[in-house]
Structures are given as C-alpha cells and as structure tokens.
Amino acid sequence: MHIRRTFALSLLLSAAGAFAAPPKYLIIDHSSETVMEKTAAMAVWNSRLDAKMTARLNKLYPVSKWGFISQVEGGFTDQNACVVTARVIMVPRITGSRLVFKPNKTATTFASQAGATREQCREMARGKLEEAIAAVGSSLIRP
Numbered sequence: 001m002h003i004r005r006t007f008a009l010s011l012l013l014s015a016a017g018a019f020a021a022p023p024k025y026l027i028i029d030h031s032s033e034t035v036m037e038k039t040a041a042m043a044v045w046n047s048r049l050d051a052k053m054t055a056r057l058n059k060l061y062p063v064s065k066w067g068f069i070s071q072v073e074g075g076f077t078d079q080n081a082c083v084v085t086a087r088v089i090m091v092p093r094i095t096g097s098r099l100v101f102k103p104n105k106t107a108t109t110f111a112s113q114a115g116a117t118r119e120q121c122r123e124m125a126r127g128k129l130e131e132a133i134a135a136v137g138s139s140l141i142r143p
Helices: 002-018 038-048 051-060 118-140
Strands: 026-029 066-076 081-092 105-114
Touching: 026 038, 038 066, 038 118, 051 118, 066 118, 081 118, 105 118
Parallel strands: 026 066
Antiparallel strands: 066 081, 081 105
C-alpha cells in the first residue's frame, strides 16, 4: 500500500513538473521614461525572448546563472531630432535577483530621426531595443 502511494505521488509530481512554466531570465531595465517605459521594455523582452528561445539559450547559459540588463536612452535635440540608443548586456547572476556587472555579451544600437513626433521616437526606441536583443541572442546561439 505504501509503495502505491509513493508511486502515485511521484507520478503526480513529475506530471506537475512537465506542465510547469519554463524558467525565465532575470531582466533589469534601466531605460529613460522619455523614450521607453518599463512596461514597454518588458513587453519587447517577452516578445523577443519567448519560451522556445529561452529553452535553447538555457542549455548553454542557465537561467540560474545569467541575466540581462537593458537600457534605452535618448530624447530630442534642439533641432527637434529624435536620438535613441539601446543597449543590452548579458551578465552573471548571483543569488536571487542580483546581477553582477561583468558583461559577457553586449550589443548597442542607435538611431536618429529629424522631425519625429514623440510616438515615432518611442517606436524607434522599441525597434532599437529589439535589434539589440536580437544581436545579443544571435551571438550566443545559432539562429
């Protein structure tokens, strides 16, 4: 009787593990609110670093040992030109939600657009962040 309960419990636990959410990388965003809000940055990260990409990346760079930092800065010049810089850095993770600033991989993208509206500037910032994430991802694993 005891063996049946143990077997049933182990079967239940293994089934629960099979349907558990995949692990996620710790991502810290330090973007300027003028061009990229934190929620928008995290939405870009979630779209680019989906479950399939995380699973592939996790084989070489475990979630428990690595994390990412992103930063999007910029704004408007005196001539009303939007200037944006996006940076993505892969760094080691220590305990819990702490990262060590010892960059392993880094990608920086930048662009400018004359006469852009605030929304066009934010859209350009989203695009540059996506580009930087893709650059770091492609340097870590083959597409």
